[in-house]
Amino acid sequence: MKYKKLTGPPPTINIADPPRHLQEAFRTVFTKDAVEFVMQIVTVFEDRIEELQWKRLSKKLEFYLKGKLPSFPQSIARSDTSWKIRPLPERLRNRHLDLGDVSPANTNQFVQALNADVQGVQVDFDDGHCPTWHNQIVGLYNVYQAVHGELYGIGSIQNLPILMFRPRAWNMLEHNIIINGKTAPGPLIDFGIFMYHNAKILTDLGCGPFFYLSKLESASEAKLWNNIFVWTQQRLQLPVGTIKACVLIENIFAAFEMDEILYELKDHSLGLNCGIWDYTASIICKFGNNPNYIFPDRNKFVNIERQFLKKYMQLVIETCRARGAPATGGMSALLVPSQCSPDRINKVVESKKQEILTGFDGFLVYDVKLVIHINNLWSDLSQSEIKPISGGNVTPDDLLQIPSGGVTLEGLKHNVEVGVLYIYNWLNGNGHFFHKGAVEDSATAEISRLQVWQCIRHQVLINESKTVVSKELLQNIIDEVIQTQRNNLLNIAIDLFIEIVTTKYLPDFITTYLNDHYIFKQIQTYNIVKHKL
Incomplete structure (x- = not known):
């Protein structure tokens, strides 16, 4: 595999000074060698990231200017029924429950999550995280400390839930770092610093490096991440396939390319994940200028029983099962107060039970107090009870069927x-x-x-x-x-x-x-x- 050669003048970098109280943390994660590694990865892939942004705009314009709607591509990845993703390592099998939206910049929440009785923790630099310079430094430093056994209040990383690192998505820039005269891509800063300091330890212990990848819009974007994985593994002398990544299908265009996304990442794939609100929002974002795509009140009329979401979930599960990949459900956002009604908790438990019965291999919750109520679900259900969502082939019309209702x-x-x-x-x-x-x-x-x-x-x-x-x-x-x-x-x-x-x-x-x-x-x-x- 060929990568952009580093020719001409050497890469340059300018990094904003950290606040005084974070200088020790800054020096720990932004070492000379780590910075050099980040400079190289950005220099190698910056042109392809720029191309990605223009392709996103072009695809959106095809609807605005020509009324062109997405369709399922005719590809080898789709027509060849024989291929599967590479088998998963032991720590990723039977991964039923992750804690979601865990920003490592929130030290107390991060420590509590790592001590929870779950299989994984979504180490979140995306949806649940605000990327201030303070938060970036603290978050990366806390992850470093956790992996190196230096974070107060937790044990050895090999005895903790796996870290499911979620870098920022491709839409985010890191304004505090300028590389080659350009503001740096946020996801590559997060990914590069994390990998440089922690990948070897996690690999040796068999507990990483593992990722959630958010807001992908196409298989070509999955291929870009795969190329980044391969380059990074070669650079850090890790076996190809060590990195594993679960892709969040939270974009309407990505929903039409699930097979292709898994195919591009097949050596590094950890399956697919449902993100219902992001997915619904993407339909409005891409097509909402057209009055035919007006959504009704989301709390009253938008739920998983609606055709466009039910078929979307069906497609995620069927695609993953066909390729030997885990299908991960969404996150329960419910908070459990100290005097919480049992009915409130039972409602979440029943909802997650239905996700298992319809074929999801796992899902996320936010509140650690829900864990004890959720963990019993798998042991209480038999395999014979699990019946994946069915209802015939999923069509483009299914995925684009806007629910009826109105605005309240x-x-x-x-x-x-x-x-x-x-x-x-x-x-x-x-x-x-x-x-x-x-x-x-x-x-x-x-x-x-x-x-x-x-x-x-x-x-x-x-x-x-x-x-x-x-x-x-x-x-x-x-x-x-x-x-x-x-x-x-x-x-x-x-x-x-x-x-x-x-x-x-x-x-x-x-x-x-x-x-x-x-x-x-x-x-x-x-x-x-x-x-x-």
Whole structure:
């Protein structure tokens, strides 16, 4: 396999100074050799990452300009029924339960997760994480310490749940690092630092390196990750196939290329994962400018019994089973308070039981207090009870069938509340927050802001009152539902939310919009300067 040769002048890098209180952590993870490794991996693959971004835009434009909808490709990966993914190592077999949205920058949460009775921990630099410079340094340092047996409160890494490292997705840049005169790709910074310091230890102990890959849109993007894996393994002298990665199918285009995605990663594949809110949001993002793709109230009318989600889940399970790959379900966002009703817990348990019965090999929960209730499910069920979702072949129309319903005032208020509070928490450096008994992260923020944008864009009528959703109505709702005491940062969050849901041209990702916004950069700079004083 050929890679871009490092010709011409040597790669250059500029890294922002860390806050004073993080200088020791910074020196530990951003060593001279680690930085050199990251520079090389970015230099080798930066052109292909740039090409990826243009291909995404081109595919989206095919619908906007020509009305072209996705379809299943005719490929060898699909027509050849004989191939399977490479067999999984022992630690990845029977991986039933992961804890999700565990930002390693939250040290207490990270330590608690590593001490939980689960098979894996989603070490999250994506949906549940806000990539401030502080959080990046702390997160990478905490992972380093955990793998090297230096993190207070945990034992040896080989006796802990496996680390399922989720780097940032391709839409995210690391503004604190400039390589070859260009802002560095966030995922390669996360991946490169993690691999350089930890891959050899994890390999020797048989417990990694393992990954979740989010927001892929095509098999060509899976191939890019596979090439990065191969290059990295060669560079670090690891056997090919050591790295394993589970791809989150949370994009409508990716749903049409599941076979091809598994095929491109087959030596490094850890199967596929369902991400229902991200997946639904992607349909609005790609096609929502067309009034035929207006989604109804997500809380009332969008659930796994709807055709487009039921068929999507069926396709994930069938594709994985055909290729010998695990199929992983989504994450339960429920929080378990100290005085939680048994009915509330039973509802989650029953939901996860149904996921097992329909063929999922595992799934995620957020709250560690749910673990004891979930772990008994597999032992209580027999293999004969598990009957994968069926219903004939899945067609393109199945995956693009928008559910019926309408927009309710209650649903609109909920979306506004989640969207504003997510931005407010992001500006405070938090990638997720707790709201009305559940955890909210970028997945729920995406679907929330996209539904509000769509309602305003198409002047949708609210079911009960037949009132048109407008910017003025939005402002009235904000004044009603945002009960948190107003401060300057919350007012900024409100302004940013209004801006993003009233813009003519829809940003693909709320995290990209926030990460690249000058206000977020100013806040980061202010916080870094404050900590240096």
